[in-house]
Amino acid sequence: MQGKIIKGVGGFYTVQSGEGILAVCRAKGVFRSRGEKPLVGDEVDFSLIPEEEGTGRIDALLPRKNELIRPAVANMDQALILVSAGKPAFHPLLLDNFLLWMAWQGVPVLIGVGKCDQDREEAQRIAALYQKTGYPVLIFSALSGEGLPALREKLKNRTTVLAGASGVGKSTLLNALIPDAGMEIGELSDRLGRGRHTTRHSEIFFLERNSFVLDTPGFTSLETPELKAEEVAQYYPEFTEPAKHCRFPDCLHDKEPDCGVKAALRSGEVERSRYESYRRNLEDIRGRRPY
Ligand SMILES: Nc1nc2c(ncn2[C@@H]2O[C@H](COP(=O)(O)OP(=O)(O)OP(=O)(O)O)[C@@H](O)[C@H]2O)c(=O)[nH]1
Ligand SMILES: [Mg+2]
Numbered sequence: 001m002q003g004k005i006i007k008g009v010g011g012f013y014t015v016q017s018g019e020g021i022l023a024v025c026r027a028k029g030v031f032r033s034r035g036e037k038p039l040v041g042d043e044v045d046f047s048l049i050p051e052e053e054g055t056g057r058i059d060a061l062l063p064r065k066n067e068l069i070r071p072a073v074a075n076m077d078q079a080l081i082l083v084s085a086g087k088p089a090f091h092p093l094l095l096d097n098f099l100l101w102m103a104w105q106g107v108p109v110l111i112g113v114g115k116c117d118q119d120r121e122e123a124q125r126i127a128a129l130y131q132k133t134g135y136p137v138l139i140f141s142a143l144s145g146e147g148l149p150a151l152r153e154k155l156k157n158r159t160t161v162l163a164g165a166s167g168v169g170k171s172t173l174l175n176a177l178i179p180d181a182g183m184e185i186g187e188l189s190d191r192l193g194r195g196r197h198t199t200r201h202s203e204i205f206f207l208e209r210n211s212f213v214l215d216t217p218g219f220t221s222l223e224t225p226e227l228k229a230e231e232v233a234q235y236y237p238e239f240t241e242p243a244k245h246c247r248f249p250d251c252l253h254d255k256e257p258d259c260g261v262k263a264a265l266r267s268g269e270v271e272r273s274r275y276e277s278y279r280r281n282l283e284d285i286r287g288r289r290p291y
């Protein structure tokens with residue numbers, strides 16, 4: 001039988017067939033010996049174990065369309081990266097690192113600016129910061145419901161992974177979109193500004209025909225992916241055009257004179273926070289030991 005892994009906890013994988021049959025499965029030992037690890041989002045061949053109702057066995061993983069490291073899921077069409085316009089406060093570096101990871105992993109991105117009910121001006125400010133990146137930005141509130149119809153439209157006929165810092169409202173958004181998702185939602189503790197009932201495992205939810213959304217655990221920080229310094233700029237889409245005007249073809253847009261990206265920064269074509277994130281990525285990479 002063919003199915004999709006919708007959840008994985010401690011070596012047990014919940015697999016759902018197209019007909020809606022659910023089975024909690026173990027993966028055969030051969031996977032481990034081959035170094036293959038089933039991921040949430042994997043399409044698999046599985047069989048039911050007749051003696052134990054509701055259990056099964058994964059016999060084979062079908063070829064993946066893609067495979068993400070952060071978060072570890074497979075076969076995603078796009079990522080919806082969430083930030084909050086209220087609490088917890090928006091951190092540009094964390095969003096920029098999410099964007100960098102997704103671009104590097106080849107996954108198209110939407111930016112969702114949530115909790116706009118808490119601070120409408122901040123939501124507009126964040127959206128404006130990302131306008132020049134070309135990433136679509138959607139402002140919404142899972143609480144008031146505003147912006148949700150437009151968001152739902154973007155999720156149609158796709159498998160979308162929700163990603164973002166802990167407490168930004170990923171699970172709450174899922175509950176708003178799918179009333180019977182029943183995800184646990186964290187109360188924001190004032191001291192840490194992040195959720196307490198935080199999501200621990202990635203899980204797939206059925207939104208509507210051909211449309212799936214994945215809830216994932218939040219990150220509080222995200223390191224720069226394993227890139228070379230000269231590769232980073234290509235994942236900052238708004239740098240591409242100004243970089244054509246750099247004097248040196250191998251310009252890192254750092255200390256070099258006559259740099260098109262730095263000129264664009266001065267003229268406001270490139271946002272300062274984006275450029276600062278880029279510089280942080282360079283620093284991270286330079287600080288790494290060769291291996
Ligand atoms: N005012 C307001 N509060 C919201 C909104 N969405 C979520 N919250 C609150 O934000 C807190 C955290 O929400 P969660 O949905 O648990 O956040 P999460 O992103 O799933 O967090 P992790 O699972 O830890 O990654 C809860 O107290 C929610 O009630 C919103 O649109 N408006
Ligand atoms: Mg959650």
Ligand SMILES: [Zn+2]
Nearest residue numbers: 246251253259
């Ligand atoms: Zn340059």
